[in-house]
Structure formats: structure tokens, C-alpha cells
Amino acid sequence: MSLKVADVVDAVSQLVDQGYERKFRIKDGHLFDLARSSVLDTKDIHVDTALRLASGRDGEDASNIYAISDLKSHRKGLLVDAYDIFDEICDRGLADRLAENRKAEFVEGSDVPSRYGLRKVYKREFDRDPERYVLRIDYPDFPECPFGESFSMLGFDTAEQTYVWLVTSILQDSRLNRIPYQGADVPDNE
Incomplete structure (x- = not known):
């Protein structure tokens, strides 16, 4: 899936419009579905879209947005990494899965105050x-x-x-x- 976005808020809005309504978080290194209050098994998810939005000089600031399908429940949700830290705090298998097909974009207005x-x-x-x-x-x-x-x-x-x-x-x-x-x-x- 291809997105044309200006920032994280724009990306989230577009993905919610496409049915990614669930909220996912990282909890103790694992993907957690807030609505079900449960951990999702890495093998039961598909990362439909992974987008890295970089800004600033040399991309010194970045956020990641993941549109994820839970293959077991057939529900779709979003995982937002506003701080670009999930590669460090996730279980290695999950971090690899999230980053596997992540596309990077440099957003305009890179030196916004x-x-x-x-x-x-x-x-x-x-x-x-x-x-x-x-x-x-x-x-x-x-x-x-x-x-x-x-x-x-x-x-x-x-x-x-x-x-x-x-x-x-x-x-x-x-x-x-x-x-x-x-x-x-x-x-x-x-």
C-alpha cells in the first residue's frame, strides 16, 4: 500500500480511513492490542505498511508508522513509533518484522521550530x-x-x-x- 503523507498525523488519518482502527502498543517488548488487552504473536501479524518519516538535518528526527493486520482476529490497527525507538525496545523477531519492508520518506519543512x-x-x-x-x-x-x-x-x-x-x-x-x-x-x- 502506498501513501502520500506530509507528517505522522496525516499518515495516521489516512490509515484510519482505510480501516486501521485498532490501537497497538509495545508492552514488555511485544505487540499489544489495547482493545483485547492481549499480546499478539509475531507469527500471527502481517505488516501491511511500514513507513519511516524523517526530517531535520541528515534525518536527525524520525517517526515510524506501522499498519498491521492481526491474521487471527482479522482486525487491523496501527502502531506509531513517534520516537524511532522500537528497533531498540522490541523483541528481536518483532523488530525485524516491523522493519522488514519499511519505506523511508524525507518530509518537507525539515527545520520546523x-x-x-x-x-x-x-x-x-x-x-x-x-x-x-x-x-x-x-x-x-x-x-x-x-x-x-x-x-x-x-x-x-x-x-x-x-x-x-x-x-x-x-x-x-x-x-x-x-x-x-x-x-x-x-x-x-x-
């Missing part, structure tokens, strides 16, 4: 002050995600105290501090 309403931070800015930025994971105050999902992690600018979009090359940088949400309420010491 924002993504999904968040200021975009490029690697050259991060390199000037790497301690300024952190990656927050599972925080409850994340802004709304534009393609009907929810963010699981976002960059945070500690100087401006605002969420930012960190390009993929920053996410792969070992200097980036990753901070999972602790979930505990801090008592008020008045």
Missing part, C-alpha cells in the same frame, strides 16, 4: 547544554497527543520549565537523563 505544538530541540542546541534537557517518562501532566494517543515520554526543558520535542538523535544520546514519574504525592509541609 515545533512538532505537535511543542518547541522542537535539535541536537546542536542540546549539545550546547545537555544537562538542560531531560526525558520525562509517564508523567501525568503531558500535553494532549495530536493523533488521538497519549505520550509515554516527552522532553523537558528544565530552564524554561516546559515540555519540548527532542529529536531522535537526542533520544539516542547517552547524556540524556531519563526520569520516570514516581507517582507518589509529596506531602505538603506547611
Whole structure:
């Protein structure tokens, strides 16, 4: 299946129109169907379309969209890798299956100042002050995600105290501090 898309939101919209309505996620390295609350066996899926959208200098920012058919239930859904990290966090067999026929496209407007309403931070800015930025994971105050999902992690600018979009090359940088949400309420010491 061939798509002509401008960005991730456009790709998701087109694929939903083609019947890919289920939401898939990666959970503990495996493909998970949110509606059925179950893991899908890699041998029971077909990746109908795999698209990598790269932007920025030398493709320093990328997202992947996968249109997947569950051969057992005959249902179709989407897996969105907005951060280009699934190759690292998926079970090796699933990662290979997802990337097998992935087509890459370079999207126009590669140096856009924002993504999904968040200021975009490029690697050259991060390199000037790497301690300024952190990656927050599972925080409850994340802004709304534009393609009907929810963010699981976002960059945070500690100087401006605002969420930012960190390009993929920053996410792969070992200097980036990753901070999972602790979930505990801090008592008020008045």
C-alpha cells in the first residue's frame, strides 16, 4: 500500500480511513492490542505498511508508522513509533518484522521550530547544554497527543520549565537523563 503523507498525523488519518482502527502498543517488548488487552504473536501479524518519516538535518528526527493486520482476529490497527525507538525496545523477531519492508520518506519543512505544538530541540542546541534537557517518562501532566494517543515520554526543558520535542538523535544520546514519574504525592509541609 502506498501513501502520500506530509507528517505522522496525516499518515495516521489516512490509515484510519482505510480501516486501521485498532490501537497497538509495545508492552514488555511485544505487540499489544489495547482493545483485547492481549499480546499478539509475531507469527500471527502481517505488516501491511511500514513507513519511516524523517526530517531535520541528515534525518536527525524520525517517526515510524506501522499498519498491521492481526491474521487471527482479522482486525487491523496501527502502531506509531513517534520516537524511532522500537528497533531498540522490541523483541528481536518483532523488530525485524516491523522493519522488514519499511519505506523511508524525507518530509518537507525539515527545520520546523515545533512538532505537535511543542518547541522542537535539535541536537546542536542540546549539545550546547545537555544537562538542560531531560526525558520525562509517564508523567501525568503531558500535553494532549495530536493523533488521538497519549505520550509515554516527552522532553523537558528544565530552564524554561516546559515540555519540548527532542529529536531522535537526542533520544539516542547517552547524556540524556531519563526520569520516570514516581507517582507518589509529596506531602505538603506547611
